[in-house]
Amino acid sequence: MPAALAPEPTAPAQILSRDPRTVRSRAAVLQATVELMVERGVHTVSVDAIVERSGVAKTTVYRHWPTREALVMAAWQTLVSTDDVDPSGTMHEQLRTLALAFATRIGTPPMSLLLPDLMASSARDPKMHAMYDEVVRSRRRPVMETVQAGIAAGLLPPSTDAELVCQLILGPIAYAQLLRHAEVDTAFVERLVTVVLEAANQNMVRTTCD
Template identity: 30%
Template sequence: MRDTQPWKGAGAPDRGPDPRVVRSRQAALSAVRELLAEEGWTGVTHVAVSARSGVGRTTLYRHWPDVASLIHDSIEQRIGQARTARTGDLRADLISELNGLRRLLHDPASERTMRAVLERAPFDPAFASLKETLYRSGSSGFRAVLEAAMAGGELGPDIDIPLVIDQLAGPLMYRRLFAGLDIDKTYVEAIVDSVLRLHANHR
């Protein structure tokens, strides 16, 4: 959507991020999360984020030219925080990934973001692009686990990875965003086990 390394001056030597810049970025994204949790996407404006975070509007517009880009970076940060280290155990790693999604769906700001993206994507190009990038980011962890399992012979070489990701994540998205029901760890484990019964090579 824009430069993936904002806050870094053009031509500046690579000395690592300026701590003041890191704090400003974190303050802005924290403000976005708070506003999403309190008011939904309509509460996220450059004026509101500036007032909440103390980061100047000019700075915000320079690095996040529209509301969709503010929301994108906020939810991307949460996706990254939800991820855990790989163990090499297929079942455990899939459960870990799915529990990360479960936590996101129960986080007020993240849940409201997902609802906003689904609501606006059909008629707002910025949110349509946001939906696509968040789908790629959110599914990348599952894809890495499944590809490693294919390479190790735990899954067949011809499985349809996007379909398997849908079978894993789809029930959680439906249960939370459409049915409005809570998701517990037992439900997550049941989904993973049912998918593995379909696709795992049983030796």
């Protein structure tokens, strides 16, 4: 089956190299890059260190990525995950699960160490900013959808501000996890979701203020 004709629309630029040597090199370099980013910080990762850690020659690194920045970006790409958990269950349970996943994600390595670096980079680099938005939004989206579905299903008052509910849940978690370095455990997340949903249920979280 000659596949030279099919351009494979849903696989942009990775299928070109079926040579196992290239995939081995790429994987080793990317893994070493991520490891070093976590260990020593993103901005202190040098190509020489990546070469030493991965066992891949420097020439090969520059054969795959034109510059150090491109390599770091590629390493970031391997870290954007979209594992959304949404089986059946009450809205409360779903939100608790999502909130806990959010807390765990940003509170444990590698993201707990990498997210501040990404935030710092995104303040001045537009590419990093785009990456950052992608990371944050991929976590925010399922929460937002769950709240909106709850409103649509009549589980929350129609005038509920879904965005504010979302922020009231994710905000304190991020604040506790990133700004304070307080421990975010299951009990805290449970209480938080309960309080916010209770307030929303009593129509305190409305789209219009007064």
